[in-house]
Amino acid sequence: MSLSVGSPAPDFDLPASTGKSLSLKDFHGKKLVIYFYPKDDTSGCTLEAQDFQKLLNDFHSAGITVIGVSPDSMKKHDKFCDKNNLTFPLLSDEEKVMLNAYGVWVEKSMYGRKYMGVERTTVLIDPNGKIAQIWPKVKVTGHAEEVLAAAKAL
Template sequence: MMSMIYSLYSMVLCILIGNAYTKKKGTTMTKQMKGTPAPDFNLPRDGGDKLCLSDLQGKMVVLYFYPKDDTSGCTSEALDFTRLKTKFDEIGVVIIGISPDNVKKHEKFKIKHALDIILVSDEEKTTLEAYGVWVEKSMYGRKYMGVERSTFLIDSTGTIVEEWRKVSVSGHAENVLAAATFLHRKSLSI
């Protein structure tokens, strides 16, 4: 009898511990993606076309996820990437911003701020979830689902070589450019 209780206790404990370490859809637990193939997507982009990540194979890609068009932090981040776009272009890097906003909002956002980067719409949040950036957030005690500001540097083979989570906007685009430049120089020396 005692061994049966002990077995039952052990089983319950294993289940509880396992659940604590298992990523559940929509939780704040972040999956590490560095060194893994970048999840592909085929999403609507500004200008009305669709963008498929695999179509960019052979190029480095900066894929940054942001919460909402035309908010202060998101605008600053988009302006920073736009300001540095020529430097990214020089080393062959494509910059893509993804949010759950629709294409119409993206187009207004681009025009209003003269943005020179690609903006992609993920209204269904499938790509946000694939990259682990659609998470449960909390503000003033209220829990809600939202985008964790994150950036991924993807090499020319489609592998994630660097990731930044819970990004602070100030200086972030410069840090991403430095990492992309390092990767570019490293690829030239091979």
């Protein structure tokens, strides 16, 4: 992964499920959790989104914003949000600009077949726009709780 703790977070400006675009500067002075996931409506991605949603009030009361990012279209994000009652923004990176900038668009392998995809990764950004923590190759179970604890401790 090209990112390292303490380095400035790469900027982004992408359409969000809130109906407007979001960029890194929108979160200046705030703690930000960005979780990158492969695809809307798959079992692991749905579980991860639901876990972050369940803890969203805890994140918000600690002054932490959560956003999810995948290469899915806004249309897919809107359906995914509606179906799972997600109230935090999902960003659409169909061009994979942000995914590449954060080093999460990688070659993967399944059943011997190689393909490009998102490596499930979460990044915690401090109020100054610096990377405070990185969770590569995330295992979904218990992950949202772990991120919340780390973000609160920041």
